[in-house]
Amino acid sequence: MRLTRxxxxxxxxxxxxxxxxxxxxxxxxGASPPRVASGVRPPEQHLLDGVQVVRDNGVQVLxxxxxxxxxxxxxxxxxxxxxxxxAGQEMENALRGLEQRFDASPAGLGITxxxxxxxxxxxxxxxxxxxxxxxxxxxxxxxTAVRVLEDAVRFPxxxxxxxxxxxxxxVLLRSDSLDRVAFxxxxxxxxxRELFRVTSIRKGxxxxxxxxxxxxxxxxxxxAGIDGADLIPDGSELFFGFTSTQQAGLGPSxxxxxxxxxxxxxDRSAYFARGTHMHLSHLFEDLAAWYLTLDFQSRLDTTFRxxxxxxxxxxxxxQGPHQAQTEPEVRRDYVRYRQIGHSGSLQPASRLDRDVxxxxxxxxxxxxxxxxxxxxxxxxxxxxxxxxxxxDAYSAEPAAGLHFVIFNPTSDDFRRTRLAMxxxxxxxxxLAFETGSAGRGFNRLLTTTHRQNFLVPPREHRSxxxxxxxx
Numbered sequence: 262m263r264l265t266r267x268x269x270x271x272x273x274x275x276x277x278x279x280x281x282x283x284x285x286x287x288x289x290x291g292a293s294p295p296r297v298a299s300g301v302r303p304p305e306q307h308l309l310d311g312v313q314v315v316r317d318n319g320v321q322v323l324x325x326x327x328x329x330x331x332x333x334x335x336x337x338x339x340x341x342x343x344x345x346x347x348a349g350q351e352m353e354n355a356l357r358g359l360e361q362r363f364d365a366s367p368a369g370l371g372i373t374x375x376x377x378x379x380x381x382x383x384x385x386x387x388x389x390x391x392x393x394x395x396x397x398x399x400x401x402x403x404x405t406a407v408r409v410l411e412d413a414v415r416f417p418x419x420x421x422x423x424x425x426x427x428x429x430x431x432v433l434l435r436s437d438s439l440d441r442v443a444f445x446x447x448x449x450x451x452x453x454r455e456l457f458r459v460t461s462i463r464k465g466x467x468x469x470x471x472x473x474x475x476x477x478x479x480x481x482x483x484x485a486g487i488d489g490a491d492l493i494p495d496g497s498e499l500f501f502g503f504t505s506t507q508q509a510g511l512g513p514s515x516x517x518x519x520x521x522x523x524x525x526x527x528d529r530s531a532y533f534a535r536g537t538h539m540h541l542s543h544l545f546e547d548l549a550a551w552y553l554t555l556d557f558q559s560r561l562d563t564t565f566r567x568x569x570x571x572x573x574x575x576x577x578x579x580q581g582p583h584q585a586q587t588e589p590e591v592r593r594d595y596v597r598y599r600q601i602g603h604s605g606s607l608q609p610a611s612r613l614d615r616d617v618x619x620x621x622x623x624x625x626x627x628x629x630x631x632x633x634x635x636x637x638x639x640x641x642x643x644x645x646x647x648x649x650x651x652x653d654a655y656s657a658e659p660a661a662g663l664h665f666v667i668f669n670p671t672s673d674d675f676r677r678t679r680l681a682m683x684x685x686x687x688x689x690x691x692l693a694f695e696t697g698s699a700g701r702g703f704n705r706l707l708t709t710t711h712r713q714n715f716l717v718p719p720r721e722h723r724s725x726x727x728x729x730x731x732x
Contacts, residue, residue: 283659284466286481287328288439291327293368300364303365307517308514308515309435310364320507320508321507326435328436329434329467329666330445331434332432332459333426336348336429352374368438373432377427378410381393389727394409396408396672410538412425413672413712414676416683423711431539432450465639466638467637479491482548489547492548498576509581509630512629524670524671532727539668544708562598564603565580592690592692609681610681613625613628631669632675635667638663639663672714675714
């Protein structure tokens with residue numbers, strides 16, 4: 262019998278946040294891999310300890326947490342210093358209580374608190390003007406002052422219906438344990454419900470197939486009756502099949518921090534040092550079209566680059582520094598094939614174009630990835646729960662999709678990379694495609710419903726950042 266989520270989406274947001282719904286099947290279909298956490302809690306909120314590394318097709322692959330949840334909210338407290346300080350202390354106490362119970366690892370509970378532009382504009386505008394860094398590169402390119410946090414925009418391939426959200430805060434929870442995610446949601450949503458008016462709850466999963474078997478995406482999509490689910494290759498990490506968490510394809514360690522590559526100007530204030538930028542969006546994925554209209558070679562061409570030679574059925578395709586495409590190579594593919602690959606088109610913007618010495622002396626070599634992805638598949642439509650069912654076009658019927666979560670040093674760094682996906686290269690070159698053209702790669706199979714940018718402060722300033730500086 263086809264499963265739906267109807268019985269799980271009634272009630273208050275506070276109660277729904279800790280509910281599991283169809284996602285309780287993740288624990289039935291996938292086993293938690295062995296994890297070894299050091300117990301060290303870094304100053305960065307977005308980094309997880311104890312992430313397992315396995316080898317597939319000779320490539321090192323990071324094994325992400327099985328369970329993911331994002332809760333977004335608006336504040337519902339008075340706009341005065343005393344109320345903000347009290348709210349900040351209450352939130353920090355709740356977070357420290359969770360940290361006493363769980364390591365910041367997949368075996369424990371990863372917690373990331375991110376703040377939207379509306380929070381900084383409404384509650385701490387003067388402090389934001391003083392302490393929110395400028396983006397050096399974006400300011401120089403545009404000829405005007407650009408902050409590291411900007412409002413999200415629609416991109417050329419986004420439909421007009423894409424909703425640009427204005428949430429004050431987002432809470433990202435990650436763990437191999439559904440119970441721990443639920444406990445974190447209860448602690449930060451239900452128990453702090455006087456501080457926040459929840460706007461959405463987003464749930465999902467990733468991985469679960471590295472040790473053999475069909476893998477989570479195939480089993481979850483099949484259980485939900487998603488068209489095309491039976492065509493997902495066994496062992497797939499995500500609905501579209503190919504492995505996305507290659508160690509060499511993701512930004513290493515602290516590279517996405519504001520300060521690491523020098524994109525953010527922290528000379529005036531280092532308040533947000535060890536912080537980062539987070540983009541959050543939701544996309545529907547057309548699985549039936551992906552597997553029924555594209556053969557294996559076409560899926561390779563679309564995902565990576567046209568003409569790539571890979572044995573039939575391989576899912577982990579090396580994407581290290583030496584495989585990264587340059588702008589001239591992407592342009593040549595466009596001229597020859599009238600097509601660009603997803604990964605290939607991004608790499609001129611998402612990989613370092615030269616060796617870089619970071620602020621701490623670490624040398625990052627040319628071709629190193631900068632963004633750190635934390636996205637996960639979902640059956641939400643488009644969310645598990647929403648306070649605005651009409652505005653968010655909510656349905657209780659499961660739908661294949663992706664909650665896209667990615668950490669970049671700045672909003673503009675994400676913008677540059679996402680524009681490259683639409684054929685707009687960092688040097689301004691535009692590779693034109695007709696609407697619906699196969700050359701557009703993933704874009705014709707994805708529908709973006711929501712977008713928002715957030716700033717992730719360092720751990721020490723995660724609870725109502727800058728509010729302690731108000732008089």
